[in-house]
Amino acid sequence: MTERLVASNRNEQPMETVLRHVDLNLLTVFAAVMQEQNMTRAAVRLGMSQPAVSNAVARLKNMFDDELFVRSGRGIQPTLRAQHLFTPLRQALQLVQNELPEASFCPHSSQRTFGVAMASPLDLRLGPSLSQLVTEQGEGIKLAMTNPLNMDVAAELSQQTIDFYIGYQHLPTSEFEAELLFCDQLVAVTKAQRYAPEVELTPQLIRQSPHAKLAMGYELESILDIFYQRHPVAEVAYTGYSCSDLLYMVSQSNLITVLPSWLAQRYAQRWPLKIHSLPFFEQGFDAFINWHCGRSNDQGHQWLKNLILSTYQ
Incomplete structure (x- = not known):
């Protein structure tokens, strides 16, 4: 019984006939090996022996007429053909699994x-x-x-x-x-004693003050960019790689930063910070x-x- 899907008369056979010559259990092995990128880990995931997984992969190579996986260091790397196959096959397996009666999920017993x-x-x-x-x-x-x-x-x-x-x-x-x-607003954050209580943070005062800003590469940066494009600041005195870095620096200096309200409120419980609303910038995110x-x-x-x-x- 052949498992090769590239037989010369493939286009002449109905889909049901072609699938009868295919061991569909091999597809679960293919998905596990793709996800683990390692034969040993795939075997553990499937509850199989490593030789059994290796044998299944050999049959898969014959089925798809492709190497599928090549050695890479201590692991394996999928070929371009395997990468193209993975998404539709994984989705198909998931759809079948979702419809099986035994697919009910119990968090207390699941090992997922x-x-x-x-x-x-x-x-x-x-x-x-x-x-x-x-x-x-x-x-x-x-x-x-x-x-x-x-x-x-x-x-x-x-x-x-x-x-x-x-x-x-x-x-x-x-x-x-x-x-x-959830929805949120941006706020300005300063050291608790940076300004007298009666001082209002106007757009002009914010633009003229030295700022602490988040480094490039974070999703949040695109939201902050909207604010800074509308209110360009004269000086960026500190660039931090995390929001906690920014807020700690602000708590110990005369810098200003602009961050989401929920985040400022969380750190204001830890460090001497003051949160200022931005009524002139009402755009939420x-x-x-x-x-x-x-x-x-x-x-x-x-x-x-x-x-x-x-x-x-």
Whole structure:
């Protein structure tokens, strides 16, 4: 019984006939090897022996008439053909899994790993509380949180290497779904004793004061850029690589910074800071949770989404 999909009479056979000659169980092996990029880890993930996984990969190579994986250091690297195959096959497997009767999800017994990419500084707001909630409801569940800096989040969601992307972007295409997490405003932050209580931070005073700004490369930067384009400042005296760096520097100096209200309020409880509203800049901004529409029927996916949404209610 041949598994080769490139037979000369392939186009003459009905789809059902072609699929009868294919061991569809091999596709789960392909997905695991693609995700782990390592035969040993894929074997552990599948509950198989490593020789069995190696044998399945050899059959997959014959099936698709391609090497699929090549050695790279201590691991393996997918070929271009394998990369092209992975997204549609992974989505198809997920759709089948979602419809199976035994696919019901129970957080108390699940051993599943969920991937969540969270843009900074939203990871500070969500990460600790989400991690605690997941531990309380499902001790066997693992949460892999990562920063999406330099990540193609649309591709990662499509390939299902991550389950959710949380950030200041609403992914625009019909391939994805999103829900609003919260809305916020920008505020100015100074050292607590920087100005007398009666002093109002006018646009002119803000432009003339030395500022602490966030370094390039963060999603938040695009929101801050809108403010600074409308109110260009005379001097940037400090550039920090995290919001906590900025706020600590401000608490110890005469610098001003502009950041989201929720973030300023959190650090004002720790350091001597004063928060100033910006009535002349009323533009708000939104944070979203995004996911691939192919995961909408996944009960585990729905569970985690509802858990994330509950942290903002």
